[in-house]
Amino acid sequence: MTLSRRDLHRILLGTGAAALVPGLARSSLVQAAEAAGSDPLALVDPELRAAARAMLAQKFPPMTREALPAMRAAWAPPPLLAAPEVTLQTIPGPAGAPPVAIELIVPEASGKPRPAIVHIHGGGMISGRARNLTAFCQTLAAEFGAVVVNVDYRLSPETPFPGPVLDNYAALEWLADNAQSLGVDPARIAVMGESAGGGLAAMVALMARDRGKVALCQAVLIYPMLDDRTGSTRKVPPHIGTIGWSAEANRFGWSAFLGVPAGSDTAPAGSVPARESKLAGLAPTFIGVGALDLFVDEDIAFGGRLIAAGVKTRIHVTPGAWHAFDFVVPEARVAREITAAWKAELRAAFAA
Structure with a gap:
């Protein structure tokens, strides 16, 4: 795991950074802090500051539909490991x-x-590949x-x-x-x-509950994208969401996914986990997020609603951490802690 995350570290801080962190240079955090004469990274965990500084120093064009091809092409996957073997195939959609x-x-x-895991990659709904x-x-x-x-x-x-949700659910049902x-239990x-x-995984979990054909033993949601209203109709403090994924990027990603502007009253039913009124009956859920992540409030709120609905839930909030910090700086103490936390939940679910 450490090997692959270090490879991703190079990607995120190199040419592939545009896929996750568009328009972050001269962020509101940096501008506000410089105006006040303070350190813009004062709230960031010390082991994450160098990487955060490097990410903030990069300049990317505004996120637009026209820029998507170049953004997607910037992803450079790390090399495969020698084992286990990877088989590429297609299944019924x-x-x-x-x-x-x-x-x-x-x-x-x-x-x-x-045991088995259906894994769903990130990329703001608009980029990334398996x-x-x-x-x-x-x-x-x-x-x-x-x-x-x-x-x-x-x-x-x-x-x-x-x-996108139906594609991932089709993989689960297959x-x-x-x-x-x-050879799967x-x-x-x-x-x-x-x-x-993580947001798509939550939607798949909801679909699995509603269709009743697959009983999931666990959902692992790592800084999941759950609420289209974050950064659109719901503003965030200036120190939140400035490294790794911005409010601007969130509005664009959700609008592309929903087919209507993020935060709209006309968002399609079932398209936004945070808007789902009934959460009872979902699989046990782990939610991990950094305290400086754009998604921190929505993730904590969703976890609280899961708890209120009687769903076995663990919420892990990492102080001083921004979006995707564990992939970018996997050797940091806080990255090792969140990784150990979700692994413990998954291991317990598989042992039950």
């Missing part, structure tokens, strides 16, 4: 939609049914002895809601339908995602 491309990662056989997280998914498969399905879902705005041939299937992938 949603009704009337194209097949879904997945990466199937199967660890060495143990002679017993194995291949960017393949090495990370290989480490998941090896460490947990789990079959991993890494989904290459369709991106927005070309495919707005519900297309995994459950083929559990026996894959159907009672130990989890869904996991980071950022936009």
